[in-house]
Amino acid sequence: MKLVVYEIRIALAGTDPLVWRRIRVPADARLSLVHYAIQVAMGWYNSHLHEFVGKDGARYGMAEDGNAYGGVLDERRYQLTALLAERGDSCQYVYDFGDDWVHELVLESVVELSDDEFPVCCLDGSGACPPEDCGGVPGYAELLECHLSTDNYG
Template sequence: MSRQIFQLRVALADVTPEVWRRVLVPGGYTLDRVHRVFQCAMGWQDCHLHSFDINGTQYGEPDPDGELTFRDELETRLDAVATKGARFLYTYDFGDWWEHEVAVEDVFGADPEERYPLCAGGAGACPPEDVGGPFGYRQFLAAWVDPGHPEHESMRSWLGRAFEPTDFDVDRASTLVRRLS
């Protein structure tokens, strides 16, 4: 029997322009590996906490202090909690609260000529880390694109690099995702 591949569409909620990725992930991946695929495909830097909300159950890294009650993502395989047509949430950075809506678009047998995981499509640049969630990102973009905005220069100085909200390089994202295999 061939490995099952899950085609997932991961879309960042409450941002414009739309930011989304389509990733192909082995169903045998545990949720911690799915998290790493999402981080690489989206463009996040994996420097904050995260969780999955699947069918009303929270998965993530167990909290040694017991303040957050997550089921251990290391012990949960994607194919054990999701099927074709399923939808779930992935949240990254509990301060900024980046919510990603995930749809299982398809489940199919692996192509023996293909390496998985991979990023098969997407659009939009990942917002900068620590920009303040969707609300902060809207403020950031308003200042970023308007040279007359009072915070234009401070935002450009704060980020310290070029940024184009509509940019997305599927080949680069796929290269980063494939390094996980």
């Protein structure tokens, strides 16, 4: 039996140059697994809260004892197909509610894998992931500006 996987482009909103990754995950993966795949692909350390936000405004994240809190549904109970079903569908993944890293996830393709292909991986990307706790997009832009200005003296 072939495994159906999604190839998803993840773009970190507000970054210039754009920080993005393309990952592959099983279509029926729980959102909690997708969270970890994003963490690894983007280079985050899983040190902060996060949530997925669907086009309909539904929010999925970590919940205590499997119960929703503040309207946030338990991500361990929902599959990726709850947010993305057809090519072009999109949703958001927000990481670190202080720095407010908003990622746009877009389903680029649906693929059937052969038995010898690994279903979870990072396929492509560009741009260094911002460091944790750097102050969000404005703080990251400032870090890049400092780095670029010091390159002129190297």
